[in-house]
Amino acid sequence: QKEVEQDPGPLSVPEGAIVSLNCTYSNSAFQYFMWYRQYSRKGPELLMYTYSSGNKEDGRFTAQVDKSSKYISLFIRDSQPSDSATYLCAMNYGGSQGNLIFGKGTKLSVKP
Amino acid sequence: DAMVIQNPRYQVTQFGKPVTLSCSQTLNHNVMYWYQQKSSQAPKLLFHYYDKDFNNEADTPDNFQSRRPNTSFCFLDIRSPGLGDAAMYLCATSRGSGEEQFFGPGTRLTVL
Numbered sequence: 001q002k003e004v005e006q007d008p009g010p011l012s013v014p015e016g017a018i019v020s021l022n023c024t025y026s027n028s029a030f031q032y033f034m035w036y037r038q039y040s041r042k043g044p045e046l047l048m049y050t051y052s053s054g055n056k057e058d059g060r061f062t063a064q065v066d067k068s069s070k071y072i073s074l075f076i077r078d079s080q081p082s083d084s085a086t087y088l089c090a091m092n093y094g095g096s097q098g099n100l101i102f103g104k105g106t107k108l109s110v111k112p
Numbered sequence: 113d114a115m116v117i118q119n120p121r122y123q124v125t126q127f128g129k130p131v132t133l134s135c136s137q138t139l140n141h142n143v144m145y146w147y148q149q150k151s152s153q154a155p156k157l158l159f160h161y162y163d164k165d166f167n168n169e170a171d172t173p174d175n176f177q178s179r180r181p182n183t184s185f186c187f188l189d190i191r192s193p194g195l196g197d198a199a200m201y202l203c204a205t206s207r208g209s210g211e212e213q214f215f216g217p218g219t220r221l222t223v224l
Contacts, residue, residue: 008152032210043118043202043215044155088154094210099169102154 003027006089006103015112019076023089023103026070030101031094033065035074038086038105048074079110115139116216118203124222125193133188133219135203143209144186146178147202149218155202161186162209190221198223
């Protein structure tokens with residue numbers, strides 16, 4: 001079983017839709033959870049960084065962590081064509097173990 | 113703006129011809145990372161520096177070396193590039209281990 005599982009998509013939605021992106025993980029030792037957005041041929045851009053179980057909101061983006069289920073989500077409200085990108089979840093153990101373990105990424109396309 | 117800069121953005125080399133990729137940061141972060149990302153795959157950590165302390169991932173080929181002459185700069189040397197080394201190489205930084213990582217735009221390496 002891979003450490004981090006993420007549905008690669010592709011996911012296609014109409015403009016204005018609510019998008020739900022998800023990752024599951026196997027190791028309960030993961031402490032920190034991140035979502036990155038990566039446009040084609042560009043570096044990943046950090047969208048959300050969370051530590052504890054619960055929700056964190058930033059504009060149209062909400063990150064949700066459920067440590068008991070080993071499940072994290074990113075919700076995008078009122079999706080825009082400019083949100084079309086690959087979304088990568090990532091997590092690490094914290095402390096001296098700073099290595100990020102990434103999911104494979106979900107490719108999202110928002111159609112006008 | 114504080115940022116992570118990578119040069120060049122695109123690099124073409126010949127099979128077996130050494131190549132050096134460059135990363136610089138104005139964030140004054142302690143940790144610098146090098147990732148390899150192949151098409152439609154998650155970034156894979158090659159190595160990282162906590163300050164001057166070098167940490168090599170167990171499965172990073174010996175063909176890959178790195179140097180960090182000062183806080184701001186980090187280099188990735190590929191001694192004898194093979195066709196399988198064609199990829200996007202991403203540099204990232206974080207203030208400390210386990211903290212959020214900020215990525216540069218990447219260098220896309222082509223091996224002929």
